[in-house]
Amino acid sequence: MIRKLLIANRGEIARRVIRTCREVGVSPVAVFSDPDADAPHVREADAAVRLPGATPSDTYLRGDALVAAALAAGADAVHPGYGFLSENASFARAVLAAGLTWVGPDPEVIDAMGSKVAAKKRMAAAGVPVLPELDPESADEFPLLVKASAGGGGRGMRVVRSRAELAEQVAAARREAESAFGDGTVFCEPLLEHARHVEVQVLADAHGTVWALGERECSIQRRHQKIIEETPSPAVTPQARERLFDAATKAAEAIGYVGAGTVEFLLTDEGSFHFLEVNTRLQVEHPVTEEVFGVDLVAWQLAIAEGARLPVDPPTPNGHAIEARLYAEDPAHDWRPASGTVHRFAVPDGVRVDSGVEDGSEVGVHYDPMLAKVIAWAPTRHAAIRKLAAALERTEIHGLITNRDLLVRTLRHPEFGAGNTHTDFLDQHALTTPEPVDVRPAALAAALALAERRRTAALPLGWRNLPSQRQKTVFEHEGDAVEVDYRHTRTGVETSLGLTVVATSPDAVTFERDGVRTTFPVAVYGDRVEVGSVSLTPRPRFPEPEAKIAEGASVAPMPGTVVRVSVEPGQRVEAGAELLVLEAMKMEHRVPAATGGTVTEVLVQAGQQVDAGDVLAIVEAEDSLAGSSGGAVS
Known part of the structure; x- marks a missing residue:
């Protein structure tokens, strides 16, 4: 016991x-x-x-x-x-x-499956379909995928579309694999574009019983890492399900698996599937299986470790479950991870939340930036999608930029609703580009709430003897200035946005437009104002002078470690060329040149720790070089 x-x-x-x-x-x-x-x-x-x-x-x-x-x-x-x-x-x-x-399973089983190269050979011998393995040094079949033999979670993976980029991508994959897993071994296999990522949850005891607890659709991915998972898969027919379960059971039996594990496959449009790997552990997405099958996989892990027997037949599935992973990251800027304080984290009732953070938690730079998983169960897939999207939309996450809006856009996309998902779904439908949103109503709510805070705190509001003048407030939102204005009159508050101000308080402002009232909750954390899902920073009326970053300077977008410097002073580069690579939150991030020109300074070296905003390198633009070369003589 x-x-x-x-x-x-x-x-x-x-x-x-x-x-x-x-x-x-x-x-x-x-x-x-x-x-x-x-x-x-x-x-x-x-x-x-x-x-x-x-x-x-x-x-x-x-x-x-x-x-x-x-x-x-x-x-x-x-x-x-x-x-x-x-x-x-x-x-x-x-x-x-x-x-x-x-x-967990026996160490020998972990060893057997820990090397994806050896695992594929073992599965092929057991009759499980596998993709051919390609040599990273001499592969000539493109596109292909470079993968870490000891990897997982998308780390140590690179897509290669031509021989010209093969060596560079293999080297990058090896570095990332060595950093994440302590093993830089990589291999290659053909890239099946528009394929689905489908996996089977297995649970096995030490007495010979193996359960195949349904399949999970994990095709919505970024950087080869899953962000939305569901069970059952909308693409798996009863006949295909039977074949998948048979292959997963064969895989588990072939290695004498004991405990909870997952057998992963790629599924093509034609219905064929190919073995990817066996994860000899609990998966991040295990909650969707628990919700549909009514089991506690962690409880079974403990019971099996104590020697318990599984019943002969697994439980019967019921309904549909979908999970979305909330990350502190910016999808619109190459999934740049964010760090800082989670001031507020609140998910509406009615869904399951598995979270590592709460109000006041700090998200650092050393670990994966996943904040939480939100899981919705419903009798049908359509109902589960709607329930999860609504819960995410109403979730309060203050303090850090997240992928929440991307998740909602994905869940509500008609192709997702139709079940037409695949591993490059986000890129195909350009979902990383934010939808245009008019943030002026939120900014106006912020301005009015801040004024109420000053009034209730007996702080000076400012005084004018010209009633025609409006109160103006400027905020910064994602690097852009947002200006709003209002004026107090004898009959209420007058705005230029066509909104009627119904009520104001330090924590909420209610507007009415065309007979429809909307309340904007407002929370203030230092110099940051959160209005619903909109984050704003008030710009001072008289800003202090600040140090100006040199033109052409590339700065660190986040704290991290320099793992490679790709240029040297005097070298000419094109705009967008890689200057160096940072490692942060267990992933590599390219720092590109903002302009084409000549590298005049490189201020860091490999292995150096940097903070967000540190200047890393300076590129003098082509027009600057031309302007400094002297005038022409005629």
């Missing part, structure tokens, strides 16, 4: 495992890095052990430190969660060698 469980992970998955521990009567033990000292999962556990340091390599990727933490806390078992060391056979062996129960 497991009495005390160390959760060798953080954030959302740690809280998820803690929740099941409470339900089944197991005492949860957390671990935490220094940045996570005040994280929710630390407070919710019965005990917590510090892992000194901040980076994953110093903390959550230290198998020896995790085992020592389990022993120090008196735990008798370890649950690895997902990511970090969840698929590391050496860590599993170290847990077992310490006399602890490992909540």
Whole structure:
């Protein structure tokens, strides 16, 4: 019997495992890095052990430190969660060698599936369809996909469309794989464009019973990482489902799998499917399976680790479930991750929320920027889509830019509703480009609410002896200036937007237009004003002089580590050319040249830590060079 469980992970998955521990009567033990000292999962556990340091390599990727933490806390078992060391056979062996129960498959199975190259050979021998493997050094079949052999979560993956870019993309994939997994081995396979990503949840006990608990459609992806998942798949027919389940069961039986795992496939429009990998752990998207099948997969993981038997037949599925992953990132700017304080996080009732953050949580630069998963269940797919989109639209996330609006646009896209999804869906339908929105009503609400805050705080509002003059306020929204004005009259507040002001308070403003009233909630955090989903920063009337960034300078878009400098002083570059590469939140991010010209300065070097806004390199534009070369003589 497991009495005390160390959760060798953080954030959302740690809280998820803690929740099941409470339900089944197991005492949860957390671990935490220094940045996570005040994280929710630390407070919710019965005990917590510090892992000194901040980076994953110093903390959550230290198998020896995790085992020592389990022993120090008196735990008798370890649950690895997902990511970090969840698929590391050496860590599993170290847990077992310490006399602890490992909540997962045998280390030999993890080893067998940990290398995607070896796993494909093993599956082919078991009769599971696989894609041919291509040599990264000499591949001549394009387009192709470079993949990390030990990878997952989209890290260490690159699309290559010509031989000219092969070497560069292979090198980048190797660096990212080495950083994320400690193994830079990569391989290539043909890229199946417009294919679907479909996976089968398996659950197996140590007594020979294997369940195939439905398939999950995971085709909506960014950077090869899933952001929307659902079960059942709208593309899988009963006949195809039977073949998928048979292949997944064969895969599990071929390796003697025990515990919860996932067999992933690519599904073509013609209905053929090809093995991708076996994830020897719990998946991020496991909640949709739990909602449809009425099971607790974490509870089954613990029970199977204790030797329990599965019933012969799996439970019957019921209805449809969809999950959306909320990330602190900017889809419109190459999925740039965001860090900072989550001032407010609130999701409406009626949906399941698995979250790693709460009001006041800090999102740092060292870990994946996923904030939460929001899951909706309904009797039909259409009802589940509508329920999830409405819940996301009403979700309050203050303090950080997120992918929330992209998720809502995707869920409400007619092609998604029709079930016509594939792995390049977002690019095909240009969904990363925000829809134009008139933010002036939100800015006007912000201006009126701020005025109410000053009035109730007895702060000076300003005084005019010319009633014809309007009060003007300028905000900044996503780099653009938004100016609004209003005037108090004897009959109320007059605006230039055709809105009637019904009520104002420091926290909300109600407008009426053509007989329809709308209330705008307003929250203020320092110099940031949140009006619904619109974030605004008031611009001062008399701004302080500030240091001017040199023309042609490229600055760090986020805190991170320089992993490669691609240019040197004196080198000529085109606009958009790669100047250097930053690593932040476990992903690589290119820093391009804003203009074509000559590199005059490179201010950083590989391995250097930088902060957002730091100047990294300066490119002198072509017209500047021409202007400084002297005039022509006739």
